[in-house]
Each structure stands twice: as structure tokens, then as C-alpha cells.
Amino acid sequence: MTADLSRFKNCNRSQVLIAGFDYLPGDLTSPGSNPCVPTVTRGHSLTFVNSDANQNGFLGNPLSPSPAYIQSIFHTVTSCQGPCGYDTGISYPLANGTGSYDSGQLGAGLPAVGRLDWSTPKSLKPGTYYFFCRIHPFMRGVFRVIQ
Ligand SMILES: [Cu+2]
Numbered sequence: 001m002t003a004d005l006s007r008f009k010n011c012n013r014s015q016v017l018i019a020g021f022d023y024l025p026g027d028l029t030s031p032g033s034n035p036c037v038p039t040v041t042r043g044h045s046l047t048f049v050n051s052d053a054n055q056n057g058f059l060g061n062p063l064s065p066s067p068a069y070i071q072s073i074f075h076t077v078t079s080c081q082g083p084c085g086y087d088t089g090i091s092y093p094l095a096n097g098t099g100s101y102d103s104g105q106l107g108a109g110l111p112a113v114g115r116l117d118w119s120t121p122k123s124l125k126p127g128t129y130y131f132f133c134r135i136h137p138f139m140r141g142v143f144r145v146i147q
Pocket of ligand 1: 038075076133134135136139
């Protein structure tokens with residue numbers, strides 16, 4: 001898999017939706033008809049919202065988890081060294097990207113972090129940031145911080 005950003009323009013966004021195993025916008029694997037790099041200005045956050053998980057999907061009794069929990073799919077936003085374009089393998093991708101951020105597993109029930117959203121650190125310097133999902137390492141995306 002090669003990350004080709006030449007088709008991607010910057011698009012100003014405050015939010016990226018994670019839906020159907022895609023980061024929208026900014027997904028490198030299935031960028032859709034209008035690919036763009038979600039872009040924020042320095043000092044601002046980009047908020048990722050996992051819509052594949054259910055807000056009410058608490059685990060409860062592990063022996064009889066709720067349907068909302070069973071249908072919830074957890075995702076992460078984890079920094080990856082650019083271009084983060086190698087194939088999924090036993091040792092790749094690595095959480096070794098610039099900024100060293102990790103959202104945790106976005107979802108309501110254990111072992112998720114208890115919320116569906118996560119925001120990038122406001123301290124990120126201008127640059128292009130690649131990331132992947134630790135749970136589904138074929139999921140790859142990108143965002144950008146500009147001056
Ligand atoms: Cu995932």
C-alpha cells in the first residue's frame with residue numbers, strides 16, 4: 001500500500017468521523033470521491049469521533065453483554081511514522097510517529113476508554129501526521145497542522 005498524497009488537498013476541519021472503518025476525511029486506504037487532508041491551524045485540535053461504536057454500548061455483565069456493546073467497533077488514532085504505507089504485518093505498523101499520540105480504544109465499554117471522541121494535542125507543530133488504528137492496522141489516515 002502506498003500513501004499517495006498528491007490527490008489530497010488540504011481541507012479545513014475540526015472533526016474527523018470514523019465510520020465503516022474509514023477516517024472521513026483523510027483516509028489513505030479508501031479516500032472516497034473527495035479526498036482531502038483534514039487540516040487545523042497550529043494551537044487547535046482535530047477531534048476524531050468513532051461512529052462505529054455506540055454511546056450506550058457499556059459492557060455491563062460480561063456474560064451477557066448488551067447488543068449495543070456487541071455491535072460496537074472500537075478504533076484508535078495512533079501516530080505512525082510517515083508515510084505509514086507498508087503492508088500490515090506482524091511487526092508493522094508501529095506506533096512510532098511524530099507527536100507520539102494515541103487516542104486509546106474509542107468506545108463506551110471495556111476495554112475501550114469510555115468515550116467515542118478524542119482530540120489531537122494542541123501542542124503539535126506544523127507538519128503532516130500519519131496515523132493508524134491499532135485494532136485494525138489496515139486503517140490508515142493523515143492530518144495536517146499548518147502555521
Ligand atoms: Cu479500527
